Amino acid sequence: QVQLQESGPRLVKPSETLSLTCTVSGGSISSYYWTWIRQPPGKGLEWIAYVYYSGSTNYNPSLKSRVTMSLDTSRNQFSLNLSSVTAADTAVYYCARGSHKGTNGAYGMDVWGQGTTVTVSS
Amino acid sequence: SYELTQPPSVSVSPGQTARITCSGYALPKQYAYWYQQKPGQAPVLVIYQDSERPSGIPGRFSASSSGTTVTLTISGVQAEDEADYYCQSADSSGTYVVFGGGTKLTVL
Numbered sequence: 001q002v003q004l005q006e007s008g009p010r011l012v013k014p015s016e017t018l019s020l021t022c023t024v025s026g027g028s029i030s031s032y033y034w035t036w037i038r039q040p041p042g043k044g045l046e047w048i049a050y051v052y053y054s055g056s057t058n059y060n061p062s063l064k065s066r067v068t069m070s071l072d073t074s075r076n077q078f079s080l081n082l083s084s085v086t087a088a089d090t091a092v093y094y095c096a097r098g099s100h101k102g103t104n105g106a107y108g109m110d111v112w113g114q115g116t117t118v119t120v121s122s
Numbered sequence: 123s124y125e126l127t128q129p130p131s132v133s134v135s136p137g138q139t140a141r142i143t144c145s146g147y148a149l150p151k152q153y154a155y156w157y158q159q160k161p162g163q164a165p166v167l168v169i170y171q172d173s174e175r176p177s178g179i180p181g182r183f184s185a186s187s188s189g190t191t192v193t194l195t196i197s198g199v200q201a202e203d204e205a206d207y208y209c210q211s212a213d214s215s216g217t218y219v220v221f222g223g224g225t226k227l228t229v230l
């Protein structure tokens with residue numbers, strides 16, 4: 001059974017870069033859309049970005065100027081970098097596996113990590 | 123930017139049927155997905171591709187699509203179904219993932 005686990009610093013200072021890694025265990029990193037999603041305290045879910053197993057990426061337009069995702073197939077990991085963070089970036093960050101893709105592009109997240117809380121504060 | 127609209131809250135008594143709607147102009151073209159999220163937990167996929175149920179999801183969860191609205195139906199609601207529910211899809215080009223604002227289901 002595929003499992004995802006987020007790792008990275010829980011506290012980041014304003015203006016610095018938030019870096020998270022998701023480790024995929026129990027399955028291959030091939031053929032899926034590896035995705036980051038976040039949830040600010042008391043608020044809803046926000047899609048951040050995905051990286052396809054081929055290495056192609058796609059970012060939320062509202063975050064695109066600050067986001068970078070990458071994939072390391074040798075380690076079965078994918079990562080997120082979010083630069084110039086502010087308090088508004090404080091959230092639970094989830095990594096997820098995207099699948100069940102339709103022919104017109106929409107896909108869903110069928111496996112999720114437990115989430116990691118990242119706080120932006122000096 | 124593209125938005126999916128859900129009611130903030132829905133309340134039902136145990137054993138009744140709960141219906142949660144999600145509206146968006148691109149839904150006739152793009153599949154919808156539904157997630158259940160309980161406090162302090164990660165979301166769980168309960169419906170994919172408009173109306174398909176993943177293995178392990180109880181049969182009381184179903185969904186349908188009609189035009190620009192998709193509906194999640196929970197029949198015979200149980201106390202354990204109390205949670206936040208999110209719909210999710212993509213914009214008309216299929217480029218960007220979009221979530222609805224979420225609906226809090228309260229079991230009275």
